[in-house]
Amino acid sequence: SQQGEEDPQALSIQEGENATMNCSYKTSINNLQWYRQNSGRGLVHLILIRSNEREKHSGRLRVTLDTSKKSSSLLITASRAADTASYFCATQTWGNTPLVFGKGTRLSVIA
Amino acid sequence: SAVISQKPSRDICQRGTSLTIQCQVDSQVTMMFWYRQQPGQSLTLIATANQGSEATYESGFVIDKFPISRPNLTFSTLTVSNMSPEDSSIYLCSVEDRQGGRQETQYFGPGTRLLVL
Numbered sequence: 585s586q587q588g589e590e591d592p593q594a595l596s597i598q599e600g601e602n603a604t605m606n607c608s609y610k611t612s613i614n615n616l617q618w619y620r621q622n623s624g625r626g627l628v629h630l631i632l633i634r635s636n637e638r639e640k641h642s643g644r645l646r647v648t649l650d651t652s653k654k655s656s657s658l659l660i661t662a663s664r665a666a667d668t669a670s671y672f673c674a675t676q677t678w679g680n681t682p683l684v685f686g687k688g689t690r691l692s693v694i695a
Numbered sequence: 696s697a698v699i700s701q702k703p704s705r706d707i708c709q710r711g712t713s714l715t716i717q718c719q720v721d722s723q724v725t726m727m728f729w730y731r732q733q734p735g736q737s738l739t740l741i742a743t744a745n746q747g748s749e750a751t752y753e754s755g756f757v758i759d760k761f762p763i764s765r766p767n768l769t770f771s772t773l774t775v776s777n778m779s780p781e782d783s784s785i786y787l788c789s790v791e792d793r794q795g796g797r798q799e800t801q802y803f804g805p806g807t808r809l810l811v812l
Contacts, residue, residue: 626805685738
């Protein structure tokens with residue numbers, strides 16, 4: 585069963601604005617990973633954050649993790665039209681085990 | 696990072712037939728995972744394929760419907776048997792890359808888009 589719940593389900597913003605997506609999960613985790621998917625294609629790995637980390641950055645991406653609230657957020661700064669995609673969070677309980685995906689957020693960036 | 700390829704990339708099949716999807720990885724991996732993504736939905740795990748043993752299936756998925764082979768550490772196949780329109784989905788394989796500094800990152804193949812008529 586799906587563990588993660590993304591919020592919002594859909595988000596529409598203007599180019600240049602920041603986009604924030606949230607993810608909540610139910611059980612203890614080893615790590616949480618964020619992915620992007622363009623138009624039903626393969627998943628592109630964005631960032632992994634471990635349970636003992638609170639924040640990670642990668643380019644225009646900023647991910648936070650609050651294990652006490654069992655939640656994570658993905659911030660995309662200065663969004664571009666090319667950021668239009670679905671974004672999924674996925675949790676892993678232990679290494680080398682399958683991921684449990686949230687329902688995803690559909691982001692539309694309008695030029 | 697692991698490079699994963701899948702064949703076919705897409706297919707249109709008639710109900711009642713079967714399709715075998717291949718997944719090839721450019722490095723040896725212990726575990727391979729098969730996921731399904733129904734239209735407009737998120738990913739759901741079908742099974743975990745460990746080389747040298749039977750695949751482990753998630754609730755709602757059975758070996759007779761989705762037989763899996765894992766003949767070596769770089770290759771796996773998933774068969775969708777006796778297909779119905781409800782099997783129309785994207786099927787993705789995934790591996791965990793435990794080499795180098797990016798341990799635990801899971802990478803996905805490009806997916807196989809299946810349409811069953």
